[in-house]
Amino acid sequence: MSQISTVRFIINPVSGTRSKTDVAACIKLNLDHTKLTHDIVYTEYAGHATELAAAAAAENINLVVAVGGDGTVNEVAKGLLHTNTALGILPKGSGNGLARHLKLPLNLTNAIKAINTGQVSQIDSGTINDVPFFTTAGIGFDAYISSVFAGNKRRGLKTYVELVLKEVRNYKHLPVKVWINEQQLDTDCFVMAFANAAQYGNNAYIAPFADIRDGLLDVCLVRQLDFMKALNLSYCMLTKQLANVQSAEYFKTTGVRIETEEPMMYHADGEYKGKTTQFEVKMNPLSLKVLIPN
Template identity: 70%
Template sequence: MSKSNHIRFIINPTSGPKNSVDVAARIKLLLDKQKYSHDIVYTTHAGHAPELAREAAAKGCAVVVAVGGDGTVNEVARGLLNSDTALGILPKGSGNGLARHLQIPLGLDKAIGVLNKGQVTSIDSGSINGHPFFTTAGIGFDAYISSVFAGNKKRGLQTYVELVMKEVLKYKHLPVKASINGNVIDTDCFVMAFANAAQYGNNAYIAPMADIRDGHLDVCLVRRLDLIKALNLSYCMLTKTLAHSDSAEYFTTQHVEVHTEEPMMFHADGDYLGKSTAFDVQLLPLSLKVQVPT
């Protein structure tokens, strides 16, 4: 397997809406065979994609492509961190946060075109308590919604919005103590988001000014919400104006430590990870190669 011309496609067969498109057939038809050889493998369980990605990188693959949603992209990217193999994305999820940030087309055929004609660049990644993330991680309400969403049979933006509106005013704010750039912030916390990329997915921008290559995390702190502030927060996220509103505060840093008296939920790239009373969040500069549009 030559590094210069081989692509591995890792397909999550359970990801995204079910339709009649045969992804493997479209890959075989549209991938530039003069430029690349390829193989296609399928995940069979959670945690399988990182193994398949690491195996491909060790064999010298030029690109390993995640075919799925944000969870699949996170797993494949984890297997490629600090390697010479680039991540490619064929978006097939409900949010597609990293694909949207990198301006990778959501349509399958056009996304394959990016593999044929795109370029490789390096981006930052982050980690929260040792768990890598590539778009956002967070503690508080967004992690709580991730936990509820994960157990919901219905997917998609409408389901996510319905859950948020149902739960937002019932969620209990918790006190946190955060150390950011040598300053200690002691406050109630509705959500504290650590943004490497600008959005969660579905064009919901939690940190519209975030730059995925600048060597910094954009920390978004929302302290307390009433109904009016919750509606304003939602509107600002969808119009990329949250940074200019009074609903949130922002900090730029490479390292955050957070301590809580009560266990708080946390997530990485929308995947619920559990609860903790201590969080260590770090930025890993230019640690992942990705295939992006020219």
């Protein structure tokens, strides 16, 4: 890892269950100080991690490590897009979607030790209405669940599944116009997921064959959802399989444009972003440097 010599850790002190003192002590104990110099900064408000990451890139820091959940990782990564500074991750969230896709250790001590020997790679990123995402974005039901989940004090896969089962019968599909691969689809939409990485997090695979370096989006369209389709889709997500054609349709593309009659909710990396009637989803190939296990 000769190209990495300076590391800045950006810690979200309210993410996860460990205190910031524990993380700082663990970094001091397990980082290889013969190879790496480091410092630690803490986020103070929403969006602060992006500012801190951009400042680190401007200082030519080699590696910026996001310490937190998927929201923190997204914020830090946004500040590092199209720079020479690589993103590292110490996962402390409930989902850890990007960390899992990159096969990073989920244990804090092991994740720090992996920094000592890691190597820099490049991955794609996407945007939905100019909002960057690195694992998944989506419109419809998964965005609705993101909005509900954000206000829930309980985290984790069990809570997420309970919310889905509770809300799925009340959420209605809506008509949409979709332009994809030079084709127009007039269709119903219960959920449309745009995957750069294979999973939402928690090993729930919405697009099990997504390649984070191929310059393509894997799109999963669920037109309508009844109880049996929901069971099939849930089972396939948890067993890393494609759902059957009656439950979902899959596309690979470089971009998607969508128009809706009624405003639909959307999310980026699980963070609810609001409602609108027009969506444009694009790929930015190999736009982010990341540190991966050697």
